[in-house]
Amino acid sequence: xxxxxxxxxxxxxxxxxxxxxxxxxxxxxxxxxxxxxxxxxxxxxxxxxxxxxxxxxxxxxxxxxxxxxxxxxxxxxxxxxxxxxxxxxxxxxxxxxxxxxxxxxxxxxxxxxxxxxxxxxxxxxxxxxxxxxxxxxxxx
Amino acid sequence: xxxxxxxxxxxxxxxxxxxxxxxxxxxxxxxxxxxxxxxxxxxxxxxxxxxxxxxxxxxxxxxxxxxxxxxxxxxxxxxxxxxxxxxx
Numbered sequence: 215x216x217x218x219x220x221x222x223x224x225x226x227x228x229x230x231x232x233x234x235x236x237x238x239x240x241x242x243x244x245x246x247x248x249x250x251x252x253x254x255x256x257x258x259x260x261x262x263x264x265x266x267x268x269x270x271x272x273x274x275x276x277x278x279x280x281x282x283x284x285x286x287x288x289x290x291x292x293x294x295x296x297x298x299x300x301x302x303x304x305x306x307x308x309x310x311x312x313x314x315x316x317x318x319x320x321x322x323x324x325x326x327x328x329x330x331x332x333x334x335x336x337x338x339x340x341x342x343x344x345x346x347x348x349x350x351x352x353x354x
Numbered sequence: 355x356x357x358x359x360x361x362x363x364x365x366x367x368x369x370x371x372x373x374x375x376x377x378x379x380x381x382x383x384x385x386x387x388x389x390x391x392x393x394x395x396x397x398x399x400x401x402x403x404x405x406x407x408x409x410x411x412x413x414x415x416x417x418x419x420x421x422x423x424x425x426x427x428x429x430x431x432x433x434x435x436x437x438x439x440x441x442x
Contacts, residue, residue: 249442265441266364268434270416296441308442328442337441338364353365353406353437 215283219293220276222267222337227295229309236291241313243320247328249308251301259344265307267298268336278334282327288319292327296337307339356429358386365437366410369403379429383412384421386433411436 218235221227233246251263268274279292294310301307310327314320342348357376367373370393377389391404412419413434414427427433 268363268436332442333439335441336363336436336439338437339440340364350365350368350401350437351440353409353440354401 215287215289216291217276217279217283217293218291219295220272220279221295222272222275223295223297224299225297227297227306227309229295229306229311232293232295232309232311236293236311236313238290238313240315241290241320242315243317244311244313245317245320245324246311247309247324248306249328251303251305251307253303255341255343260303261342261344262303263301263307263342264340265296265298265301266338266340267296271296271298271336275331275335278331279327282330286323288314289323290314292323294327294331296331296335298337358427358429358431358433360386360390360433360435362435363437365401365406366403366435369401369406379431380426382424382426383414383419383433384423386427387412387421387435390435406437407435409438 219232229246229248233244236244253260283292289312291313296308312320312324339351340348341351356379358379360375360377362370362373375393377386390407415432
C-alpha cells in the first residue's frame, strides 16, 4: 500500500503515467479518473479556467492521500495530480488513480478519492465565460 | 514582527484587491478576521470581502482553527483565509 505520486503543478499532467505508476502485480484493476475542463457550465459557455492553489497544496495532497489510504487496506496504490494556473478547455486539470485486486473496490475507492480531494484540497477555480465575464466558482 | 499576517486567496484576494493584510496581534481569530471588513472598503472590486470571508475556513500557522476559538493570535502568526475549495 503506497502513495505513488502527489503532485500540484503548473505544467501539464500525465494521467497515463500516473495509471502506470499505480500498477501492481497483485492488482487486477486500476481505475484512472481524469477531470477535464469542459466548454460549458450550468448552461453557459466556458472558454477556460485559471486555478489557484495554496502554496502548501502539494504537501496537503500527499497527507490527504496517505490518510485516506490508512483506512483502505484493499487499495494497493494511489496517486493524484492537480494543475494550477491557466488550463484550457479539453485539458486535464486533475487526475487520480487507484489499484486494487478487484474492480468493484477500485471503482468505489477512486470515486471516493475524487470526492475527498475536491472537498479538502485548497484549490480554487476562476472560470471564464464566453460572454467575457468570470467568477470564482463557489465563492460568491 | 508584531503583526499577524493574513493571507487571502482566490475570491478573497479579488475582493480585497490584495493578497496580504497585516493586522494587530493579540486578539482571537474571530476579532482579527472581523477587521478585514475595513480592508474591503478600499478593495473595491465589486465582490464583497465580508461575504467571501463568511463562507471561508481558516488556518493559523497551517492548522485549521474555528472562528470561535478564543486563543489570542501571537505576533508573527500567519492566518490563511480559504474560500470554499473548487478543485477538480
